Every structure is written in C-alpha cells, then in structure tokens.
Amino acid sequence: MMISCIRSYTVLAAVFATLLSTAAAAAATAPRAWLVSKGNTQAVLVGESHVGTPVENDHYFETVVKPSYAVAEVAVMETYFGPDQLRNGSFALGAPCFDDPKGLHTQRLHLAFDALIKATRDSHLDVPNWLESWALVPEYLTLTLLDTFTTASLGPAYDVSETGISFRLRGKGTTSKKTIGLDTLGDRRTHFCSASAVDRADFVADKALQVSRLLRLKQSDPLYGSLGKLAVVAGEVTDEKVRCVDRPTPCAIDPVSPGDRILQDKGLETNYSSGTFEIMIKQRTHAWVPLIAKTISEHHRTFVIVGALHLPDLRVGTRVEPGLISLLRQQGFSVTRICGASDISATFLSPSWFDRVRSALGSL
Structure with missing residues (x-):
C-alpha cells in the first residue's frame, strides 16, 4: 500500500x-524514517546512503533523525564495529572458505583484476605481490587484502569525504549510548562463504572494479573536491531508494538508475551483480531481522539505521526479494512511514517517565 x-x-x-x-x-526530499512498534516497544528505522549527502543533513534530519537518536536507549547500526563485532578478527579476516573453489576464475574476474593492476600502476603505486598473484590467493583473503589496500592507497582525505550520518550521529551524540553493530567480521565471512562459487567470483570482481575506479578518481582529483557534486547525486539516489518502499511494483535492482551509474563509475557505489546482491544485500538483510527484533523487544525506544537499499522489496530478475521493512512486518511489527516530527511527537519523542524524573531532578 x-x-x-x-x-x-x-x-x-x-x-x-x-x-x-x-x-x-x-x-521535497522523501521522508527517510519509519516507526516500528509492537506492544509498548518502539523503534525509529532510518535508511541512509553511508556517505554525506545534502538530503541527509536537512530539516528532516534535524527534526526527526537526530532527535530520535538522542532519546533512544540503544542504537543499532550497520556501520558500527565494537568489541563484539571485532572478536576473533584474525580468523575471520584471513581464513579461507572451507570449500574455497580453487581454479574457478571467471573471465569477468580476470578483467576486473587486470583493470585494478593497471589503475595501480597508472597511480604510480607499487603493485603488491598478492595482487600480482591474486589467482593463487584464497578468495576471502583477497577481499581482506583489497580493503587494506584501498585504505592505504586512497588516504585520509578520502575517509573525511566519506562520512555518512551514522558517523555524524555517533560523533555528536551521547558517547555513553549503547550501540549494537549488525555485522561481525565473522558474519561477513559467513555470508561470503555460504554463497555459490559463481556469486563469490562476481562479488570479488565487483570489489576489484570498485577499487580500480576509486584509484582513477584519486588520479583526477587527489583531494576529492569533486565529491561535493557527487554527494548531491548520492542524495537523489537515496531518495529514490526510500521511495521504493511500499510501491505496488517493487523496484528492480538492475538496470540501475542514471544516478547509480554515475556513483558506480566513480567507485562510490559498487555494481550490483547477482553475487553482490546475494552477499551484501539479501543475506545480510535476512540475518539482521532476529537481532533487530530482539533489541526492539528488550528496550522501550530503539534507533536503527541501515543502508537505504536494505529497506524496500526489490525485484531481481523474475523474483521479488523482501526488504527489511517487509521482513519486520512478517515478524508482527507495525511499520509506518514518519512524514515529520509531528508523527512521533506523542510517541517516540514524547518524554518517558525516566526523562521527566531526570528533568525534575535537574531543575532542583
């Protein structure tokens, strides 16, 4: 509906x-948050782009998103990595899948690494040994090495430019607020290793292509000054994704929109091949539901923030994959869009009994 x-x-x-x-x-930006409730427990669920965009720092952010985060007892974030998320990190980052498909290297995978090696050389960077011999390295270890290589090659200026609202909320919010991460390092390895060999190959290829495009971006713009204009495009893409929620016909994951194509060409967004969709979107969205449901049930007010593409139902070829909002409704939660602060002023944003007592004590 x-x-x-x-x-x-x-x-x-x-x-x-x-x-x-x-x-x-x-x-005119679209509302980006939903009220999730069951019994006397409530949560505000927010979709974000993971990068700073104009539509995520607007009046809606100031009157709905930020106040909801401020009053929540606990925050659940896709992007948060605390001690529980990092546990057993050495194994989770370095161990190959138990059935690592030796020798399964598709043409697309070869082309992707050829592009990455060329972009590395064109950037006057040393090509690491593992990159020269990528076909001999277990696939999951290759992903870990790619992440490390990306961070080292792009530099701190890129990190500063890639600050989404999850990070801004944590930076300016209450430091003592309990925060729960939706993914652990072990979860990421499990999602990858449980996918088919073909999907794994596509996922690794998408990652290698993304890194090569980011290196090209740095070549043309070492200080990433152009990302301001791309942030506007990212904001439009985020708006379109949240508008997909509750459409009679689910949005298709492919072909991508013109805005998505621009972001993919610059490396700010990955391609959504079948493998990347399976590993990064479908598996993770389904895995999050029990943790989100449990957290909401245990607290009076919960704040949840995830990438906008996890929220709507999506059409993948001829099948429809349910998004997080549909999956929560299947768990018996009521989920309604928050058009503005007035929608939650008497519920989620209404002072709790504890808030009132604390305020009274503070005025004495």
Whole structure:
C-alpha cells in the first residue's frame, strides 16, 4: 500500500519542480524514517546512503533523525564495529572458505583484476605481490587484502569525504549510548562463504572494479573536491531508494538508475551483480531481522539505521526479494512511514517517565 504522506509528497514535488527553486527542491526530499512498534516497544528505522549527502543533513534530519537518536536507549547500526563485532578478527579476516573453489576464475574476474593492476600502476603505486598473484590467493583473503589496500592507497582525505550520518550521529551524540553493530567480521565471512562459487567470483570482481575506479578518481582529483557534486547525486539516489518502499511494483535492482551509474563509475557505489546482491544485500538483510527484533523487544525506544537499499522489496530478475521493512512486518511489527516530527511527537519523542524524573531532578 502507498503511505498518505507519499501521495502528499508527490503533489508537492510537482509544484516545486514547476517553480525550479533550489530551496524547494531541498524541501521535497522523501521522508527517510519509519516507526516500528509492537506492544509498548518502539523503534525509529532510518535508511541512509553511508556517505554525506545534502538530503541527509536537512530539516528532516534535524527534526526527526537526530532527535530520535538522542532519546533512544540503544542504537543499532550497520556501520558500527565494537568489541563484539571485532572478536576473533584474525580468523575471520584471513581464513579461507572451507570449500574455497580453487581454479574457478571467471573471465569477468580476470578483467576486473587486470583493470585494478593497471589503475595501480597508472597511480604510480607499487603493485603488491598478492595482487600480482591474486589467482593463487584464497578468495576471502583477497577481499581482506583489497580493503587494506584501498585504505592505504586512497588516504585520509578520502575517509573525511566519506562520512555518512551514522558517523555524524555517533560523533555528536551521547558517547555513553549503547550501540549494537549488525555485522561481525565473522558474519561477513559467513555470508561470503555460504554463497555459490559463481556469486563469490562476481562479488570479488565487483570489489576489484570498485577499487580500480576509486584509484582513477584519486588520479583526477587527489583531494576529492569533486565529491561535493557527487554527494548531491548520492542524495537523489537515496531518495529514490526510500521511495521504493511500499510501491505496488517493487523496484528492480538492475538496470540501475542514471544516478547509480554515475556513483558506480566513480567507485562510490559498487555494481550490483547477482553475487553482490546475494552477499551484501539479501543475506545480510535476512540475518539482521532476529537481532533487530530482539533489541526492539528488550528496550522501550530503539534507533536503527541501515543502508537505504536494505529497506524496500526489490525485484531481481523474475523474483521479488523482501526488504527489511517487509521482513519486520512478517515478524508482527507495525511499520509506518514518519512524514515529520509531528508523527512521533506523542510517541517516540514524547518524554518517558525516566526523562521527566531526570528533568525534575535537574531543575532542583
């Protein structure tokens, strides 16, 4: 079903587009949070892009997202890695899959690593031994080495440019707030190793292509000054993904939108081959549901934030894969879109009994 605030948004967007006003365009961004409830427990579920975008630092962020994070007892974040997420890291990062498919190297995988090696040389960087001999390295170890190589090659300027709202909330929020990460290093290895050999090969190829594009981006723009314009595109892409929630016809994961293509070409977004969708989206979304449901059930107010692509149902070829919102509804939760702070002023944002006592004590 379509939510009423989306119908209102569509009408307003048409009017604002006619006015061709930058300010109006900023106001026309889609609501990006949902109220999840069951019994007397509630959560605010937010979809983000993982990079800083204009639509994620707007009036909606200030009046819905940030206040919800502030009053929540616990935050559940896709991007958080605390001690529980890092446990047994050496094994999780370095151990090959038990059935590592020796010799299964598709043409696409070869082309992807050829592109990465060329981009490395063109960037006047040394090609590591593991990259020269990637076909001999277990696939999961290759992914770990790619992550390390990416961080070292792109430098701190790239890290600064890639600050999404999860990081901004943690940086400016209450440092004592309990935070739960949705993925552990072991989880990531499990998701990869449980996929088919073909899907693994596609996933590794997508990663290698993404790193090669990021190196090309650094060649043309060493200080990443162009990312400001790309952030605008990322914001539009985020809006489109959250609009996919509750559409009568689920959005297709492929072909990608023009905005997605721009971000993929620059390395800010990965390709969504069958393997990447299986490992990064489908498996992880399903694995998160028990942890999210358990956390919401154990706390009066919970804040949950994940990548926007995990929220809607998505069409993959001829099949439809349920997103996080549908999966939570299947668990008996009510999930409704939050159009603005007024939607949750008397519920999630309403001061709790503890808040009132603390406020009274503070005024004495």
